[in-house]
Amino acid sequence: MELLDYDMVVLGSGIAGLTAAIHASRESGHRLSIAVVSKLHIMRSHSVAAEGGISGVLYSGLDNDNEKLHAYDTIKGSDYLADQDAVEVLVKGAPDEIKFFDHIGVPWSRRDDGRISQRAFGGMSVPRTAFAADKTGFFMMRALYDELLRYKNVDVFNEHFATEFIMDGKRISGFVALDMQSGEVKVFKSGSVIIATGGFSRIYGFTTNSYSNTGDGTAMAYRAGMPLKDMEFVQFHPTALIPSGILITEAARGEGAYLRNKNGERFMKRYAESKMELAPRDIVSRSIISEIRAGRGFEDKGTGMGYIHLDLMHLDSKKIDERLPMIKEMTIKMLNIDPSVESIPVRPAAHFTMGGIDTDIKGRIGSGKSVFSGVWAAGECACVSVHGANRLGSNSLSQCSVWGRSTGIEAARTAGNRRTKKTRKFLNAAEKEEKKIYDMLEKEGNLNPYELRDSLHDIMNSELYVYRSIKGMKNAKKRISSLLKEFPDIYVADKGRVYNTNLRDVLEIKNMLDLSAIAVESALRRHESRGAHVVAEYPKRDDKKWLKHTIISKSLGGMRIAYAPVKLTKWQPEERKY
Amino acid sequence: MKASRYDIFMYGSIIGVPVLLILITIGLYLGGGYAYTVTVLAALLVLTLVVFAATGIKEIYIHRTYPGSRKVFGRGTDEHASTKPKVRKGEEVDIVLDRFNNETSKMDTKTYKFYADRLTTVLGAILDIKAYQDNTVSIRCNCRMGICGSCGVVVNGKPRLACETNLLNAVENRRVRVSPMLGHPLLKDMANNFEDFFEKHRSVEPFLYREDERERESARHEYGQGSEDLSRFLPYSYCIMCGLCLDACPVVNSNPNFAGPQALSQVWRYYADSRDQKGKKRLFDVDTEEGAWGCEFSGSCSKACPKGVGPASAIQMMKGELMKRIFEDK
Structure with missing residues (x-):
């Protein structure tokens, strides 16, 4: 098995991942060895599908706009579940990100005087969404990709599908990935990993998302013991x-x-x-x-x-x-x-997953004493949380850029102290995972994976959609657990090594099943209606009992559920009317 | 587990035929008036079975060809949320896939029957075939909305994005043939290897150059740009790196060292951007036989481009600028 050793690895190649890689490289004076690992060709990540634009108060005072108003809109939009200190970081950082993209070549749509145009967006009090026609995400991705080509210290691994993190207690020491092109399993060894693998809206059949949005990084993080936050909140784009x-x-x-x-x-x-x-x-x-x-x-x-x-x-x-x-x-x-x-x-249609890997304001995973070391999450896979129970349109590109930058810089600054050793334990874990992947390829079974995937899609489409009910979610829970029981009988018909999309799909389906079970469990327990989570039996928001984040992590007996308070700074919850 | 409609058709046929034979035998044995009644009943039964079989087998073909397939689930409880059509109506099309076999380095051509409706795309059909007829089919895809550039293939001889090609519009003689691009090395089935292509793109240094790099990295103030300046390079920035232009280019196909329309269009994209300060040096770098001058202006790249980039015009403008240099030198 090939072992690749890097100072730092970015897993995922959307706007958050590529931004992180660029800023990490710059921060280190282009001296760190950095790998960008993606299951796609890196310029083809789902971020290209972002259309409308990126929010940020570019011209404070224009249209009476200011950062405080942007923060208020975001918090009100989140139905008061957003952490307000994080929102303040977002609105403060966002304008600089738009300028950063200007400086790497995004063809922003302009006003007559040559300044960047901004358009109106849902839930925003004034027009503050910068855009490049209706291909904003695509242009940002292409600019990031081209910018990254400058850096000789950054190696790109196209079409490497990561399957499992290797941990040393609460420290990360790398992960295993399947090279789609050769069919070889490789192990990446690094003491600093940024997870930027995107959302998981593909657990739904009817979704705006690319085929790749199966939440692989989120599922891997969960299996590695990292906590997930607010997984019940899925945004449906109207x-x-x-x-x-x-x-x-x-x-x-x-x-x-x-x-x-x-x-x-x-x-x-x-x-x-x-x-x-x-x-x-x-x-x-x-x-x-x-x-x-x-x-x-x-x-x-x-x-x-x-x-x-x-x-x-x-x-x-x-x-x-x-x-x-x-x-x-x-x-x-x-x-x-x-x-x-x-x-x-x-x-x-399912569009964005507000929930994800539980991170603090700096993108570190976990909180308090149980912070994981050497691993950060940024972008849609992370839940800081700035979007709370409902994200405002165009806030996601700002979030990806702001936390892409800050985690990249933070990881680069500390990468020198985090180099890991090639221990026997590490190699054993990698070999075990390699065997698991090849066993999956070779084993017999009776189940067509795509039928199982479609069954999951049906469940999610009908029971965890815009309107939910306790009865429906209980039904969903039962059916998902029976799918999980059936999963071992799945059959990979393609036995080849080279570009085996059948094997990749099966690994993705497992990730989707894990995440669906978690999302349903979180949703079933939240007995109120807030933002995107609306339950027939509990039609009102309940700030007394439920102004808190759901935290789910893996434990021996299954899922462990805990709750964490929402951080309020300047804005008290009030009735949400538009 | 609930039996689906398709099962009923299938088992109906299996049970129906022997029942029919028995009825005929009884009819013959009884003779006379009974025989007439029984034969009429039998004929009706045959007719029903033929109709069932005709519709039933179609459905079986789409949904039930997977050998070990046995799971059938009820559809969603919200009638508005069902993802798949309950009954698939449509036109029968033969989909011919040229599948590159990486072990033998030969093309395996396989034909699949498919029932398409007016909205089915070529990519949609291939993914449905992968899910329900042959799990081993491979194609590269992601966004399915024509913006990620993954699914460049050749449809009935024409370079196309599979995701934005309507299947029924592409049909010729009830057939659609899908092959991998031949202008790139083959990987597996309809997926190509893009390494050379990415390297060509990288070789022209496709990124903004500023004299004050430190200022560029700090990005404190935005660069202004008028709408006229924007329109000069905007069309060339639409490139999604799908590689279809290289597949269409006759020069790339005979001389693999030619930089190719994609990379050259990106030279022009950055040259024409008012924010770039590398100036004509960008063009001089491709003032070679394998750069701009390699282009023989067949225009097929611009025709193939699904995003209207027009590399051919970029290359001709580039040649024009380079010609000026010759005259200026004199």
Whole structure:
């Protein structure tokens, strides 16, 4: 087995991962040996699919905007579950990140005077979302990739699928990864690892996310004993194309698009009178589903899916071409619908997982005495938490950049003291994992993994969607545990070593099963409705009992559940109205 | 475990045929008026079975070909949340996959039957085949919305992104043929090896250059950029690195050392960016037979590009700028 030894490894190659690698390299004067390990070609991570933009108060005072207002919007949007000290870090850091991307080549859309343009977004009081047409994430990714090519001390490992961390107590000492191209199992040895593996919305069948968003890093962290936080909170983006789930950016509504029901009515007036279509995503998603349930939606004949209309027809077609070109390209290519002539059929789809690896304000994993050493999490896989129970659109790109930078710098500063030794224990753990992977490849079984995956998708789609119920979640729990029991009977039909996507899919399915069970368990226990988590039996927010984070970690008997207080600084919880 | 519709068809056929034979035998044995009634009943049964078998086998073909497959789950309880069509209607298409076999270094061509509706994409069909007909099929994919650049393949002879190619639009003679790109080394099935391609991109140093690097890294103040400056390089920044232009380029296919349309378009992208200060040195670096001058302007790269980048025009403008140098020298 090949052993690769690095001062520092970044696992994952989205905006958070690449930002971390760049700032770590810069911080060390390009002296540390750094590896970026990704299960994809690194420029193809899901961050490319971010469309609308990145939030940040670029011009304080303009439109009466300031950082305090950005923080307030974010906290109110989070339904007061966000840690307010972390939110303050986010809003303070965000403007610098936009400038950083300007300096590595992102083609920001500009005002007439050459300054960066900003557009309106859901839940934001004023326009503060910087954008590059409607391909913001893509441009940021390409700029990061190109910037990284400068650094000779950074090695890129494309298409290496990490399977398990190797721990030495609470210190990390590396991880095992399957090289997809050769089929060899390799072990990465490093005392400093940044986990930036993204979210896990692929546990749902109907999702805006790329195929890769299976939460591998989060599941690995859990299996390695690290705590996960607020896993019950999954954001549903109100406007995803049916039946594919492809995202139609919130920027469409930011630029003035309407949501209409079967009767042509702008129904948002019933649910968020002042913000209308630009209410936060949890509220808009619930409104859409309420309309569909009340019989005011449309029904797609082929799939039986209910939907409503997103209407851009009243917008200037020049504005669509300039600011929403990708939306137009996609609806034409995928649905044969020109948005300036026809309405777009949409319904809410799983979009972002607010929960993830429990980190403190610096991105370190765990808290207090039980902080893990040498390992950080950044981006969607981490839960700091700045998004609380519901993320505001365009806050995720800021979060990825801010914590990508800070964890990268922190890891680089301490990497010198964290070099690990190649011990017998380390090698044993690696060999054990290698055997496990090859056994999976060679063993017999009777179960088609993709049928199991589709069963999971069905469960999550129906029981842990926009509206939840205790009864439904209990049912989901039962069915997921029976899927977990069946998993060992799974069969990998592809026996080849080279680019075995069948084997990779099976490993991903295991991660998704683990995370689904955790998400359902967390959700089942939260007896209130807050942000994206709305339970029929407990329709009200309950600050007395539930203003706290759910922390789940692995224990001998299964899951151990604990709760941690929310950090409040300047803003007291109040009723959330838009 | 609940039996699905498909099982009922299948078992229906298995039980139905012997029952039919028995009925006919009884009819013949009884003779006379009974025979007439029984034969009519038998004929009706045959007819029903034929209809069932015709629809049933289709479904079996899609969903039940996996040898060990035995799990059938009920669909979701929320009627609005079901992900998969309950009944798949559609048009029958033969999907021919040219699958590169890395062990024999030969192409294995396999044909799969598929029932497509009007929204099915080529990628969607291949992933469905992988899930329900043949788990060993491999293709590289990720975003399925035309922005990550993973799924460049050749569809009926044309370089395309599998995820944004509508299957029924691509059908010719009830068939769609999908092959890997031949302008890149092959890896497995429809997936190519991109290492050379990435190296070419890297070789042209595709990143912003500023005289004051320290200021660039600190990024305290934004660079201003007018909309005219932006429009000069914006089209070339749409490159998703899918590699389709190299597959289409006749020069790359005969001379692998040619930098190729993707890398050259990126030279122009950074050269035309008003924030870049490397100036013409960028162009001089590719003032070679294997750089800009290698291009024979067939224009096929621009035609193949799914994002409208137009590398061909970038290379011609580059040649124009380089020509100026010759005259300036004189």
